[in-house]
Amino acid sequence: MEKKLVLILNPAAGMKQGKRYLADLIMIFQEYGYECLTMLTRGRGDATQIAIRHGGDADLIVAVGGDGTFNEVVQGLVSAGHQCPVGYIPAGSTNDLGNSLGLNRNLAICAHEIMEGNVHGLDVGSFGGRCFSYIASFGLFTRASYTASQNLKNLLGHVAYVLEGMKDLLSVHAEHLRFEVEGETIEDNFIFGAVSNSTSVGGVLTLDQSLVSLDDGLFELLLIRMPKTIPELNQIIAALTLQKYDNPMMVFRSVSKVHVTGDPNMAWTLDGEYQPGCAETDIENLHRRVSVLLP
Secondary structure (H helix, E strand, O other): OOEEEEEEEOOOOOOOHHHHOHHHHHHHHHHOOEEEEEEEOOOOOHHHHHHHHHOOOOOEEEEEEOHHHHHHHHHHHHHHOOOOOEEEEEOOOOOHHHHHHOOOOOHHHHHHHHHHOEEEEEEEEEEOOEEEOOEEEEEOOOOHHHHOOHHHHHHHOHHHHHHHHHHHHHOOOOEEEEEEEOOEEEEEEEEEEEEEOOOEEOOOEEOOHHHOOOOOOOEEEEEEEOOOOHHHHHHHHHHHHHOOOOOOOEEEEEEOEEEEEOOOOOOEEEOOEEEOOOOEEEEEEEEEEEEEEEO
């Protein structure tokens, strides 16, 4: 009996190469004995609904698109309680998660590697009940992920995020927040913050690979304080460039759960998608909640 594979493709992601390679991907999966149900997304939230409807009786779901598409699939599986494993073929503009997972950017090769791969548990996050695959962030460079136009992302890739983020530099302001982390309270004015499970943030900020494990039950909390002087600003730039975060202008912790209190009007982004702010929220690591096929 053929195994059932649900192929969820975002035809607008990245340079739209997923749509161009669709027939090739289906043929590869059929060669490995899968019957493919192919579903194209038409707007935000579609991948979540598809995963909810079909994740219960599928042997495998493969998401083709950007990190936002993978995020929606994860949201659907977690919210419905499905245990179906997921394959991810990154076809977006920056593919932070795909890079962290070491996935091949050649779609056909990636499809073969999914078929030949092994199942690994992947930590995902809960932001007040909404899932994210690799990052919840606010502040500098965060807004760029959802305000940069899709055409600009398609044309320039991660450079689009940098250009859009430069607009924030012209009007940067701090957000006053309090983070309660395992008995420790951290409260200050911050220009950027992220709770992440990735080595790359929008192709702009990077974390050393030795600091990040995608299945250890821990996220990396990185906070950047508001600089008041030029030397403090230079400390921040040097720390980000050298990937060394042990200085007074930054906070770096490994956390499984954090309680955040701040301005309810402050926007967040989850995996590059807009998330409205809230006065208080819990961000929690869901240890190995999703099973992913990796090479």
